[in-house]
Amino acid sequence: MKKYENFSEWFDEVLFNAEILDYRYPIKGFAVYKGWGWRIVRKIIQMLEERLEASGHNPMLFPVVIPEDSFAKEAEHIEGFRAEVFWITQAGSRKLARKMLLRPTSETAMYPLFSYWIRSHADLPLKVFQSVPVYRYETKATRPLLRMREFLWNEAHTAHKDWEDAERQVQEAVRIYREVFRRLGLGFLILKRPDFDKFAGAVYSLAFDAWNPDGRVNQIGTVHNLGENFAKAFDITYEDVDGSHKYVFQTCYGFGISRTLAALISQHGDDHGLVLPPEVAPVQVIVIPIPYKGVEEEVKKYSREVYERIKREGIRVQIDESEDQPGEKFYRWEMFGVPVRVEVGPKDLEERQVTLSERVNLKRSRVKVEEMIPAIRELFVKITNELAERSLKTMEEMIVNARSLEALKSVIKEKKIGRVNWCGRLECAEKIREESGGEIRGHRFDVDEPPEGPCIICKGEAKLIIYVAKAY
Amino acid sequence: MKKYENFSEWFDEVLFNAEILDYRYPIKGFAVYKGWGWRIVRKIIQMLEERLEASGHNPMLFPVVIPEDSFAKEAEHIEGFRAEVFWITQAGSRKLARKMLLRPTSETAMYPLFSYWIRSHADLPLKVFQSVPVYRYETKATRPLLRMREFLWNEAHTAHKDWEDAERQVQEAVRIYREVFRRLGLGFLILKRPDFDKFAGAVYSLAFDAWNPDGRVNQIGTVHNLGENFAKAFDITYEDVDGSHKYVFQTCYGFGISRTLAALISQHGDDHGLVLPPEVAPVQVIVIPIPYKGVEEEVKKYSREVYERIKREGIRVQIDESEDQPGEKFYRWEMFGVPVRVEVGPKDLEERQVTLSERVNLKRSRVKVEEMIPAIRELFVKITNELAERSLKTMEEMIVNARSLEALKSVIKEKKIGRVNWCGRLECAEKIREESGGEIRGHRFDVDEPPEGPCIICKGEAKLIIYVAKAY
Numbered sequence: 008m009k010k011y012e013n014f015s016e017w018f019d020e021v022l023f024n025a026e027i028l029d030y031r032y033p034i035k036g037f038a039v040y041k042g043w044g045w046r047i048v049r050k051i052i053q054m055l056e057e058r059l060e061a062s063g064h065n066p067m068l069f070p071v072v073i074p075e076d077s078f079a080k081e082a083e084h085i086e087g088f089r090a091e092v093f094w095i096t097q098a099g100s101r102k103l104a105r106k107m108l109l110r111p112t113s114e115t116a117m118y119p120l121f122s123y124w125i126r127s128h129a130d131l132p133l134k135v136f137q138s139v140p141v142y143r144y145e146t147k148a149t150r151p152l153l154r155m156r157e158f159l160w161n162e163a164h165t166a167h168k169d170w171e172d173a174e175r176q177v178q179e180a181v182r183i184y185r186e187v188f189r190r191l192g193l194g195f196l197i198l199k200r201p202d203f204d205k206f207a208g209a210v211y212s213l214a215f216d217a218w219n220p221d222g223r224v225n226q227i228g229t230v231h232n233l234g235e236n237f238a239k240a241f242d243i244t245y246e247d248v249d250g251s252h253k254y255v256f257q258t259c260y261g262f263g264i265s266r267t268l269a270a271l272i273s274q275h276g277d278d279h280g281l282v283l284p285p286e287v288a289p290v291q292v293i294v295i296p297i298p299y300k301g302v303e304e305e306v307k308k309y310s311r312e313v314y315e316r317i318k319r320e321g322i323r324v325q326i327d328e329s330e331d332q333p334g335e336k337f338y339r340w341e342m343f344g345v346p347v348r349v350e351v352g353p354k355d356l357e358e359r360q361v362t363l364s365e366r367v368n369l370k371r372s373r374v375k376v377e378e379m380i381p382a383i384r385e386l387f388v389k390i391t392n393e394l395a396e397r398s399l400k401t402m403e404e405m406i407v408n409a410r411s412l413e414a415l416k417s418v419i420k421e422k423k424i425g426r427v428n429w430c431g432r433l434e435c436a437e438k439i440r441e442e443s444g445g446e447i448r449g450h451r452f453d454v455d456e457p458p459e460g461p462c463i464i465c466k467g468e469a470k471l472i473i474y475v476a477k478a479y
Numbered sequence: 480m481k482k483y484e485n486f487s488e489w490f491d492e493v494l495f496n497a498e499i500l501d502y503r504y505p506i507k508g509f510a511v512y513k514g515w516g517w518r519i520v521r522k523i524i525q526m527l528e529e530r531l532e533a534s535g536h537n538p539m540l541f542p543v544v545i546p547e548d549s550f551a552k553e554a555e556h557i558e559g560f561r562a563e564v565f566w567i568t569q570a571g572s573r574k575l576a577r578k579m580l581l582r583p584t585s586e587t588a589m590y591p592l593f594s595y596w597i598r599s600h601a602d603l604p605l606k607v608f609q610s611v612p613v614y615r616y617e618t619k620a621t622r623p624l625l626r627m628r629e630f631l632w633n634e635a636h637t638a639h640k641d642w643e644d645a646e647r648q649v650q651e652a653v654r655i656y657r658e659v660f661r662r663l664g665l666g667f668l669i670l671k672r673p674d675f676d677k678f679a680g681a682v683y684s685l686a687f688d689a690w691n692p693d694g695r696v697n698q699i700g701t702v703h704n705l706g707e708n709f710a711k712a713f714d715i716t717y718e719d720v721d722g723s724h725k726y727v728f729q730t731c732y733g734f735g736i737s738r739t740l741a742a743l744i745s746q747h748g749d750d751h752g753l754v755l756p757p758e759v760a761p762v763q764v765i766v767i768p769i770p771y772k773g774v775e776e777e778v779k780k781y782s783r784e785v786y787e788r789i790k791r792e793g794i795r796v797q798i799d800e801s802e803d804q805p806g807e808k809f810y811r812w813e814m815f816g817v818p819v820r821v822e823v824g825p826k827d828l829e830e831r832q833v834t835l836s837e838r839v840n841l842k843r844s845r846v847k848v849e850e851m852i853p854a855i856r857e858l859f860v861k862i863t864n865e866l867a868e869r870s871l872k873t874m875e876e877m878i879v880n881a882r883s884l885e886a887l888k889s890v891i892k893e894k895k896i897g898r899v900n901w902c903g904r905l906e907c908a909e910k911i912r913e914e915s916g917g918e919i920r921g922h923r924f925d926v927d928e929p930p931e932g933p934c935i936i937c938k939g940e941a942k943l944i945i946y947v948a949k950a951y
Contacts, residue, residue, distance in 0.1 A: 031595060033546050034579060039592055042537035065514035070629055074505050090571040097566035098616035107506060120511055123503060144570035157542055
């Protein structure tokens with residue numbers, strides 16, 4: 008199982024062996040999240056939702072179905088999504104008079120209600136979110152977690168009194184997403200998408216692109232400033248302090264839960280399987296007794312004591328007391344990516360110590376049992392940081408300056424991300440896309456990067472440094 | 480707002496005013512769970528899932544869509560559900576070659592995978608669950624939370640080596656559900672449904688019927704022993720220790736999350752609004768400063784101190800520092816059902832005390848601020864017990880023996896639950912249903928109740944005492 012030799016095969020094997028996802032569901036693009044995968048998903052959702060709620064977002068649940076007439080209200084939006092929605096046309100043996108679609112995203116499910124909820128300036132800002140599956144009829148080849156017809160995300164939708172407050176909200180959204188992705192140790196770029204690639208109905212779109220071992224970037228989050236577009240389509244107005252009626256300004260942002268899970272797996276995993284950050288690991292510590300002839304019972308008893316000590320501290324711990332050989336147990340729990348393994352052998356027993364092994368680098372160390380808890384907690388911090396540093400380093404190595412179209416072609420071919428000067432004109436963008444084999448992902452939003460030379464296509468004055476890569 | 484005068488109106492008002500559900504979604508039978516409602520839902524889910532996981536159930540997520548051919552495999556099952564499924568027939572502008580339906584329940588989504596997962600006796604028992612919305616095209620009048628076309632539930636599905644182990648599982652399921660419902664203080668009967676009312680595809684069905692102020696019982700949970708029915712339809716077999724291949728025995732059980740929320744509201748609520756058990760209240764304690772002229776600042780400061788003291792303990796607390804009058808604040812937080820109100824006035828300030836008010840009975844008491852935390856914790860226990868006792872008492876008063884069809888008619892008319900002797904024959908059941916206006920809900924599963932007289936219809940020997948009521 009070689010991650011960098013054949014990413015696709017490696018990824019499928021990890022999903023299957025670590026019980027993340029079963030892709031044998033009998034409908035293309037739909038899959039089953041199994042126990043281990045679903046437990047990680049829940050932790051990711053919890054990390055995100057806590058931060059959203061702490062910043063005043065209200066959790067809700069909207070229906071999965073949207074009536075055709077709501078969906079059709081914003082012209083650009085329907086244009087962007089029409090080709091990929093699933094239609095419900097029948098119930099029982101009855102043909103429905105009014106077709107409904109499965110949400111591909113929930114603007115048109117939520118905004119009719121927003122127009123009831125928002126009356127006055129005192130109702131603003133309104134900030135809501137939901138963590139739900141959404142449905143898109145992908146016609147490109149589907150891929151587990153990365154491109155599915157049913158995928159999980161958290162979508163937040165907000166309404167504001169003016170453009171400035173919406174802009175402030177965009178910043179808040181970026182801050183929250185960045186914090187969660189960083190806590191997960193992910194390497195990513197925050198890019199402003201070019202106009203021709205913005206969300207259908209938005210004024211502009213930002214996106215979080217995570218690196219992937221095969222060079223295809225993985226969009227794990229997006230933040231959109233919607234301006235007044237949807238407010239006008241759905242008639243969402245408020246009475247201002249001076250009695251005048253105004254349209255609200257809106258933002259929405261989506262956190263790709265399935266894709267974040269994909270990024271976690273593919274950025275941190277190795278040839279032994281998953282490597283999980285402690286914060287989202289369903290099991291953070293696995294205790295493995297290593298009995299030797301003559302002291303089986305004593306090792307077992309001591310292992311139990313070690314397990315109980317860890318459990319008492321509220322750490323998610325399991326003990327593997329199965330009949331398998333220690334080697335098989337190591338292999339299994341490495342596959343599941345458990346951050347810390349505690350080995351308990353005869354020598355540990357004798358000296359009232361334990362052996363700690365870090366999944367991220369397979370390093371081992373011994374500590375006295377009395378010092379075990381602080382040592383484990385320290386390891387959690389260390390592992391979290393190490394994952395983040397390692398991932399960032401890989402991404403930095405993956406980003407390569409390309410000063411010509413030829414150079415860019417090689418970069419893309421080598422499964423890397425190209426960094427190029429661009430004049431901002433659509434024709435040159437088209438040419439980049441067609442000839443390089445990569446897509447224009449946009450320029451950095453959080454870092455000011457002035458051009459470092461002329462446009463790689465027309466050689467005219469460059470306006471931006473943009474990132475070009477294949478994408479999922 | 481009178482709960483017992485016009486339940487239906489009262490219920491709708493509470494849902495709206497306490498921000499539980501917004502029923503103005505533009506598709507019939509679909510609604511939006513708002514912030515307060517969704518937070519309660521999450522707590523209910525958490526209580527249930529913790530217990531399911533502790534007893535070895537694995538959390539998963541299966542797709543919302545089921546292919547027609549999987550759905551059609553078990554004959555009774557499709558017969559039971561065919562009339563009420565939503566069909567997806569189109570994607571983009573394309574007509575789908577193979578229709579898909581929205582899950583009305585997930586047997587036919589899960590069991591094709593079970594046949595991959597189960598190979599040997601070592602794979603058994605298999606126990607999985609998911610908390611998801613399901614979809615049923617109700618043709619009867621829809622009602623918020625009680626009868627919707629999209630509703631939330633948790634469904635667990637298990638596979639076992641033999642009938643005995645499946646029977647043991649039924650007991651475990653009943654135990655878990657009973658425990659959660661009791662913790663929520665709900666009054667309910669555990670009934671074995673008559674054969675003609677069992678789940679489509681089951682050998683037998685048990686159900687939890689909660690009482691409702693309008694006399695219509697509310698089925699909040701069901702437990703089914705499926706025998707080998709689905710195993711044969713989906714070819715789910717295992718290799719036993721002796722090398723022989725056998726069909727598994729299955730059970731499944733559903734915990735109605737939307738309906739449990741409905742039961743919580745309607746059993747515990749009163750003419751002031753919601754009354755929540757502390758365990759599921761999004762806010763457990765509300766601190767309300769009651770400033771008086773001259774000591775405004777001191778009261779505010781002391782209220783802050785009180786708030787911080789409670790918050791430090793991990794209790795879910797808020798402080799209402801809005802400009803509203805104390806009376807308005809009392810009214811608002813009573814509507815939201817917050818279990819404990821902490822009033823902080825000038826007298827409290829002077830004596831370093833606080834006034835505690837219990838939502839359940841509006842009783843008030845004063846304690847020193849140093850004794851406040853244990854007093855609040857004690858109140859939580861007291862409130863939880865009081866809710867349960869009050870609900871049980873109401874249910875007991877609602878159950879009335881009926882020794883004749885005429886008597887039963889009156890019982891149903893008076894919005895109560897009839898308890899009658901029945902011979903077990905279908906004709907007599909039909910007659911009871913047609914003439915009494917109520918439905919036969921079954922006999923008690925957890926309590927042995929020998930008949931107390933002849934069948935109320937044929938006057939022949941009675942086999943069972945059954946419960947008859949209108950139902951949602």
